[in-house]
Amino acid sequence: MDSSLSRLPIGGLKLSSELVQIRLLPNSGFFVHEMLRRLADHRINMTMVSLDATDGELTGIGCIFAEDRRLAEAALQPIGCAIDMISPVGAMTIFPHQARMLLIGKILSALGRDGLPVYGMASSHSALTLTTDYRRLDDAVSAVCRIVSLPENHAPFRPEFRVKQL
């Protein structure tokens, strides 16, 4: 039997350029909106955000482009004790997930079995984005492609240009 028949169909896979994942540490004494404001004031885009208040105040992660790291470190210097950074980080976006927990569960299982780190996750109604080690992004794609089927003539892609806000 064709193994592709048992794979779960998706529309596509998108890969990020190199990112840095910033984390506001729990109970740091700083508020997340201060971190967000400092980054915005320095015109630094966060490509993915996942925050929760389960430790009391809102805390969590956001990803920035690697080339913005030095600027972000300067912007966040006043609250530096409340921040840590993971790099290099890469994001893989799977679309559409169609709220299929079967698909999401299998993706997590595949990444876990291959010993690939999952640094964070954020979904929208249509897409699921996971962050992992940028150096192992191709391995992550291989793991995911074992359980999903992509449309004909579609390959995982990286954006070739960027829209930037002035």
Added chain:
Amino acid sequence: METFAVYWEPVIKTYGIAERTGLCLITLDLPFSRISDGGDWLTHFPSRFGGSLVLIFSRPTSPSGLRLHLLLDRLPEKVEPEKAERVRKADAIENNVQPVQPVDVNLAAFDGFCSGLRVDNPVELVYFQGPHYGDRYGIASAAVTALVEHGVPLLAVVCTGASVYLVTPKGMACAARNALRKAFNTPDAAENPTNS
């Protein structure tokens, strides 16, 4: 990467602000070493508990785990109240806080690889999209600041692509939406007040 397009607007536009009520937020901690087990558990989640996924998101927890959140369209159906009550009280004692609210989930399914189960139910969701949000700075900051300034509590914030999701406690979605309307340029006709 080459940048050859730029974007600017005086007030951040949205395509409309929508909300959903009666949702359930489940949180659990998954060790990095058990991500595969967590994935296997998730594949069986719908058949065990019913309900549909609205959002899934996570972040690292110290020292070596992932805090995983599932926002569902309803409280999972199968219950085991006695054990749930024990866990709720144990969590409250451990964290030196008042118990948050009753947990009505069959916890047996979590045993062995997850910890820190928490159920917030019901919760509400306010969400919106806008032009090129994924490429623009300041969107999350504007949304969170708007809610903070209006005293709207937040349980979670998730941004990916062009979408922003704000999870609030019960009864706060309307206030959140009103706060966002003051901070963002939102077409009234595009708003979606339905719980769909």
